[in-house]
Amino acid sequence: MQATQKPDIQDIVVILTLLFLTAPFFLLIYISLFNRRKKKHDDEKLEMKQSFDNEIVKTQHEIKEQTLQTVGADLHDNVGQLLSLTSFTLKSIKGNEPDGINKKVDAAIELVSRSMQEMRQLGKLLQGEQLISLGLNEAITQEVHWLERTEQYQITYQAQNLNSVTANPEKDLILFRIVQEILNNAVKHSRATRIDINLLYKAGTLQLQVNDNGVGFIIDPSDKPTGMGLMNIKNRAKMIDGTTTITSAPENGTQISVFVPYP
Amino acid sequence: MLNYFTIVTIPELICFITAAVCLYNDKSPAWKWLVFYLFWVCLTEIGGIYLRARYGTNNWIYNILFLFEIATIMIMFRAVLNPYRNSNKLISVAAIVLYSVYLINTFAKKDSFFQHYSNTGIALAIVAALLSFYFFYWFLNDDAYVPLFSSASFWWVSGTLLFYFGTTVIRVFYDYLSGVIPELTIYYIYRAVNITLYVCWSYSFICRRLRNPISRTL
Structure with missing residues (x-):
């Protein structure tokens, strides 16, 4: 029967020495790998920030575009029609019908005043695009006012x-x-x-x-x-x-x- | 004629010259101090060779070097740790412990100044290794990415860790080791680790110089 031999203290010291001599190298390798991960994370964060900034610019552009589309449509559908009607009314005035002149001029004045009202609303909408700087609540309120004036909703x-x-x-x-x-x-x-x-x-x-x-x-x-x-x-x-x-x-x-x- | 250019002195001289070239105009007093320290190391080594040849013993000159070695390690760790965490108290406590061990070594026996202060060496190795781990702990915990190849602090601490941690067991169990491994082998292992220290330090000085180029005014 063979007795189990205990490791000699000198062997332990030799192993310990080797461990102590090599362990720092492994630690430095680990730090290097960890640092690389940190860089990757930093790059990802930067990429996300750039993507966010791009989205903000895109959003600003879209808001402007939407506002201009609305303004364009309104100029064509409302203000344009009102002014055409005004022109038509004024053209229809005939000198030999004195009774009708006052009536037609009054109608034209009414049409011009409605056009002015429409223009004021459009002005507010254009301003509304800048209203975001005054807060989300203000901007939404303006958007809601604009939709309400169509009286369809x-x-x-x-x-x-x-x-x-x-x-x-x-x-x-x-x-x-x-x-x-x-x-x-x-x-x-x-x-x-x-x-x-x-x-x-x-x-x-x-x-x-x-x-x-x-x-x-x-x-x-x-x-x-x-x-x-x-x-x-x-x-x-x-x-x-x-x-x-x-x-x-x-x-x-x-x-x-x-x-x-x-x- | 005595040979002053040995496996020990050549790396130290190269490291001193690198420090002198790279750090003489450094903004940090701690890094600048290294030039003086390495100059002292070179003087000690040359003096040690001379004393050994003439009197057979040179321990006392290395015991004086311990005073500067402790100061250097403490000053440098304070400089590299402070960007991550205020470590003035920790460094002060470590310095008090090490200088206490040094004093105990000095007054332990009547002629102890002429014997090697092995306990001071062991204590310094343990403290330097612990401070290196402490540095790496905060280095890893810091969110900022640091390019390792150009980080002077990283290379200085790496060299310190490799040398002091690597030699801790040799210092503590020298008697046991010398019974198993030939003394010359232990000597060469020690020297290899020593060269690693000076290579890392020299590289850290170059990193330091490249980071803080001297302003060229016309």
């Missing part, structure tokens, strides 16, 4: 607790564009007649909820957004660390909620 807008939080201009810009997209969808695709907008700040989260009574649509079970508009809304919310939930059913309207950590 019943719109309610409620903002709660917004005064209790410091604004984040970058997030405001993205959120305003989301509101524009949702309203655009409600008007163009859903054919909604009633739209309710709620903006609520609670416990570090800004909640935007828009309900409409439009035609609605079938939600894809895979939770993939069906149209470009909805995809844009989801992507934009994600960019500011937000989440979006969309509820809809045919003939039952659409409800879109966006939750964004704020400020």
